[in-house]
Amino acid sequence: xxxxxxxxxxxxxxxxxxxxxxxxxxxxxxxxxxxxxxxxxxxxxxxxxxxxxxxxxxxxxxxxxxxxxxxxxxxxxxxxxxxxxxxxxxxxxxxxxxxxxxxxxxxxxxxxxxxxxxxxxxxxxxxxxxxxxxxxxxxxxxxxxxxxxxxxxxxxxxxxxxxxxxxxxxxxxxxxxxxxxxxxxxxxxxxxxxxxxxxxxxxxxxxxxxxxxxxxxxxxxxxxxxxxxxxxxxxxxxxxxxxxxxxxxxxxxxxxxxxxxxxxxxxxxxxxxxxxxxxxxxxxxxxxxxxxxx
Amino acid sequence: xxxxxxxxxxxxxxxxxxxxxxxxxxxxxxxxxxxxxxxxxxxxxxxxxxxxxxxxxxxxxxxxxxxxxxxxxxxxxxxxxxxxxxxxxxxxxxxxxxxxxxxxxxxxxxxxxxxxxxxxxxxxxxxxxxxxxxxxxxxxxxxxxxxxxxxxxxxxxxxxxxxxxxxxxxxxxxxxxxxxxxxxxxxxxxxxxxxxxxxxxxxxxxxxxxxxxxxxxxxxxxxxxxxxxxxxxxxxxxxxxxxxxxxxxxxxxxxxxxxxxxxxxxxxxxxxxxxxxxxxxxxxxxxxxxxxxxxxxxxxxxxxxxxxxxxxxxxxxxxxxxxxxxxxxxxxxxxxxxxxxxxxxxxxxxxxxxxxxxxxxxxxxxxxxxxxxxxxxxxxxxxxxxxxxxxxxxxxxxxxxxxxxxxxxxxxxx
Numbered sequence: 001x002x003x004x005x006x007x008x009x010x011x012x013x014x015x016x017x018x019x020x021x022x023x024x025x026x027x028x029x030x031x032x033x034x035x036x037x038x039x040x041x042x043x044x045x046x047x048x049x050x051x052x053x054x055x056x057x058x059x060x061x062x063x064x065x066x067x068x069x070x071x072x073x074x075x076x077x078x079x080x081x082x083x084x085x086x087x088x089x090x091x092x093x094x095x096x097x098x099x100x101x102x103x104x105x106x107x108x109x110x111x112x113x114x115x116x117x118x119x120x121x122x123x124x125x126x127x128x129x130x131x132x133x134x135x136x137x138x139x140x141x142x143x144x145x146x147x148x149x150x151x152x153x154x155x156x157x158x159x160x161x162x163x164x165x166x167x168x169x170x171x172x173x174x175x176x177x178x179x180x181x182x183x184x185x186x187x188x189x190x191x192x193x194x195x196x197x198x199x200x201x202x203x204x205x206x207x208x209x210x211x212x213x214x215x216x217x218x219x220x221x222x223x224x225x226x227x228x229x230x231x232x233x234x235x236x237x238x239x240x241x242x243x244x245x246x247x248x249x250x251x252x253x254x255x256x257x258x259x260x261x262x263x264x265x266x267x268x269x270x271x272x273x274x275x276x277x278x279x280x281x282x283x284x285x286x287x288x289x290x291x292x293x294x
Numbered sequence: 295x296x297x298x299x300x301x302x303x304x305x306x307x308x309x310x311x312x313x314x315x316x317x318x319x320x321x322x323x324x325x326x327x328x329x330x331x332x333x334x335x336x337x338x339x340x341x342x343x344x345x346x347x348x349x350x351x352x353x354x355x356x357x358x359x360x361x362x363x364x365x366x367x368x369x370x371x372x373x374x375x376x377x378x379x380x381x382x383x384x385x386x387x388x389x390x391x392x393x394x395x396x397x398x399x400x401x402x403x404x405x406x407x408x409x410x411x412x413x414x415x416x417x418x419x420x421x422x423x424x425x426x427x428x429x430x431x432x433x434x435x436x437x438x439x440x441x442x443x444x445x446x447x448x449x450x451x452x453x454x455x456x457x458x459x460x461x462x463x464x465x466x467x468x469x470x471x472x473x474x475x476x477x478x479x480x481x482x483x484x485x486x487x488x489x490x491x492x493x494x495x496x497x498x499x500x501x502x503x504x505x506x507x508x509x510x511x512x513x514x515x516x517x518x519x520x521x522x523x524x525x526x527x528x529x530x531x532x533x534x535x536x537x538x539x540x541x542x543x544x545x546x547x548x549x550x551x552x553x554x555x556x557x558x559x560x561x562x563x564x565x566x567x568x569x570x571x572x573x574x575x576x577x578x579x580x581x582x583x584x585x586x587x588x589x590x591x592x593x594x595x596x597x598x599x600x601x602x603x604x605x606x607x608x609x610x611x612x613x614x615x616x617x618x619x620x621x622x623x624x625x626x627x628x629x630x631x632x633x634x635x636x637x638x639x640x641x642x643x644x645x646x647x648x649x650x651x652x653x654x655x656x657x658x659x660x661x662x663x664x665x666x667x668x669x670x671x672x673x674x675x676x677x678x679x680x681x682x683x684x685x686x687x688x689x690x691x692x693x694x695x696x697x698x699x700x701x702x703x704x705x706x707x708x
Contacts, residue, residue: 009535110353120588129567138567142567215556215560223530263537
């Protein structure tokens with residue numbers, strides 16, 4: 001029973017990582033850049049949802065929608081101001097800019113919301129938890145929502161990138177931006193759209209993260225952001241199912257390491273696993289190995 | 295921020311505590327000659343008042359403690375300055391965000407201002423760094439709430455080694471961590487609150503680890519069975535499901551939480567979500583959980599904690615203080631506030647006994663105050679205890695009170 005509970009906890013934590021990792025992987029796959037500000041967009045999403053939920057007392061679903069709109073808008077602004085002018089610059093420049101945006105967002109949040117932690121009210125308040133085996137196994141409504149949301153998002157994103165015109169354009173840009181441009185695809189718009197989608201996902205991740213682990217601070221997104229980035233690399237960065245698989249596995253490994261190896265060593269174990277996987281399979285679990293064409 | 299006043303050793307140690315390895319380049323500005331020469335140079339008391347500095351986190355995750363200290367000391371200073379006492383204070387409080395590096399900067403700011411004695415710092419890790427500086431500069435330091443023995447120094451660990459030398463000018467108003475660990479174990483055993491104890495502590499925090507270790511060793515003496523001793527770190531302070539699960543499967547019926555209230559609030563929620571309902575027992579870091587914005591106080595129902603101060607106590611002194619605090623700051627003062635309030639009054643009493651004058655240098659005042667504090671006939675009756683006395687070690691002797699949260703308020707346990 002302890003094993004099952006740990007497994008559920010791992011999947012629940014992993015699902016949050018998975019949704020965050022989806023944002024990383026989308027942006028990396030299409031724009032070939034690591035958006036390190038992603039974790040902080042999550043935090044902003046959390047704060048927007050907190051304000052609408054706690055101060056205005058709105059319906060949780062509406063709060064999530066407002067957070068998604070807010071973060072999408074924020075993502076578009078960030079992309080316009082910070083990343084778009086650097087489209088032709090070396091990737092290192094963009095990376096450093098992303099880190100700068102990350103600090104900017106953290107400090108802006110510090111100014112706006114202060115640094116006192118806020119306790120995020122549950123979006124699943126009042127919903128019953130699922131009890132199995134005579135109440136020995138208790139799965140909270142938040143856990144179920146988180147797992148459900150990550151699966152739904154993965155499927156919808158998968159369909160979007162294979163079936164829609166914009167999705168196909170994204171995949172084309174990911175494969176070869178130069179050729180895509182020749183085929184009449186507006187690469188700039190496609191990349192901007194990707195950012196908007198990634199930021200919208202960040203809002204969902206922020207709400208789910210804060211619902212399950214309810215303290216909200218300006219640094220809330222930083223550590224989960226790094227872990228989710230790890231998950232994205234673990235699963236194969238650029239691959240949508242890879243991000244979900246990596247996220248869930250990372251969550252399970254983290255919880256199992258805490259439960260069976262020792263709470264002190266958990267993070268070390270997580271990253272050791274990452275290193276081993278990358279040594280054996282450098283492109284990640286589901287990543288495609290792309291040989292350099294000369 | 296004037297780096298030139300920081301001794302090189304102190305600076306490097308402060309940086310080490312802060313973990314800010316990236317800023318090591320700044321050590322080049324350090325003054326390796328030490329800062330002991332400027333302790334009293336600029337300390338001319340203005341208007342015949344003593345310059346009292348305070349440091350604590352008034353922003354950041356531990357802000358609740360710093361604000362409590364800042365506000366309560368302000369009340370005490372206002373009261374004293376309005377009285378006809380000849381020992382009055384000029385009071386200034388600086389923020390350190392619970393960060394050792396920023397705390398040392400705050401200390402230097404106050405020193406430039408001409409501080410003659412320090413009420414601070416509020417939290418443990420910054421206080422260890424600042425107490426080194428205060429010790430080097432010979433400025434008297436009385437911390438309301440930094441409870442580690444490394445703050446005062448000179449305490450041997452389990453193996454008998456003394457990691458920090460005694461800093462003779464540093465004294466504490468609160469319990470020390472070992473006292474809290476020992477008192478908690480005794481209390482749980484004496485009151486028969488539980489037989490199997492689970493512990494969740496922060497292994498990246500000196501305060502939490504210190505209490506945990508003493509609790510473990512005392513638990514053996516009072517035959518409490520510790521069935522789980524689980525750790526987390528500052529980086530993983532968001533998910534406690536694995537730790538709670540271990541405690542649950544070990545059938546712990548009481549959870550000891552020697553941690554601050556922010557992670558504790560998550561633990562309470564996650565325990566409820568997984569249908570685990572042991573008793574919860576906290577230490578002074580738990581104080582403040584009820585003022586957390588957005589926190590569902592029903593989660594904290596029945597949580598017990600040891601603290602030397604009870605805002606519901608019926609004595610005249612406590613009631614007057616609680617009333618003044620509520621009027622001015624619109625909330626019920628916690629134990630940190632009471633400690634800081636006591637700090638100001640005990641400093642006044644000591645200055646009076648030592649016959650100090652505001653035109654004396656910080657270093658001279660420090661020598662006199664140390665003499666008074668360590669003298670056997672200096673006892674203090676305050677909000678946080680009767681006949682509080684200090685020894686050469688810098689520890690205060692007083693009795694803890696058990697409190698329990700009922701209907702969203704602290705109530706004394708009998």
